[in-house]
């Protein structure tokens with residue numbers, strides 16, 4: 042699955058082209074500062090590689106890319122709820138077809154924005170009118186902003202996440218800092234727990250950290266880099282690594298692929314954000330690199 046070298050079907054600008062894989066259109070960005078790919082299915086960033094750096098975003102080598110499945114890896118857009126708060130799990134946005142709203146570029150990078158509106162299909166799952174815009178600011182760093190607007194005549198609430206999968210050299214040689222102490226432990230059935238300053242992942246981890254610091258750092262030590270994650274508009278940070286046994290049972294993850302990924306998710310957890318008609322709210326994540 043060589044997604045990065047697919048033939049161009051449409052050139053939108055010097056840096057932005059459209060290609061297609063298995064019925065899924067992918068916006069491909071090739072710029073002096075960055076290479077990136079964004080699937081219109083899901084409004085889903087699937088690769089991001091600043092110039093002269095290793096990949097920052099992880100995509101499963103067994104990801105199923107077709108117009109009916111959520112893609113394993115990248116940045117799934119979980120909306121209008123997180124996890125099993127509704128059906129389907131993580132909402133419908135990651136399985137919806139988004140449209141290109143705009144693209145711009147200058148010498149520092151490229152901006153691509155996509156949009157999604159309610160339809161008969163979405164209102165059957167969730168009975169509200171909405172407009173979503175997701176904006177990808179691509180350059181030396183990455184900023185993803187998801188703006189939700191209530192276009193209905195009544196208030197509604199939403200939750201969800203920018204469920205980023207990060208590419209790391211080796212989970213056994215990496216650790217995370219900045220998650221804050223309190224968390225809800227999904228592996229232990231949702232019990233409240235307290236963690237320390239550093240998290241070394243040695244088994245399945247599925248935690249909702251409810252008081253994260255401004256920046257969460259993934260110390261990708263073998264690559265001598267830190268991946269810095271700064272979230273806004275969130276109320277929690279979810280940290281997830283499925284470890285080996287869960288990977289064995291997932292059709293779209295290779296057995297040992299948990300070794301090279303960790304999710305740090307900008308999350309709206311619990312009751313969610315309530316929007317009155319015409320109100321908007323933005324959930325974002327900014328990802329940058331620093332030397333370890």
Ligand SMILES: O=P(O)(O)OC[C@H]1O[C@H](O)[C@H](O)[C@@H](O)[C@@H]1O
Pocket residue numbers: 111124130131227247248279280281304
């Ligand atoms: O398999 P998915 O529906 O994509 O969910 C993948 C994971 O997402 C989040 O990190 C949740 O906290 C996990 O409980 C879940 O397993």
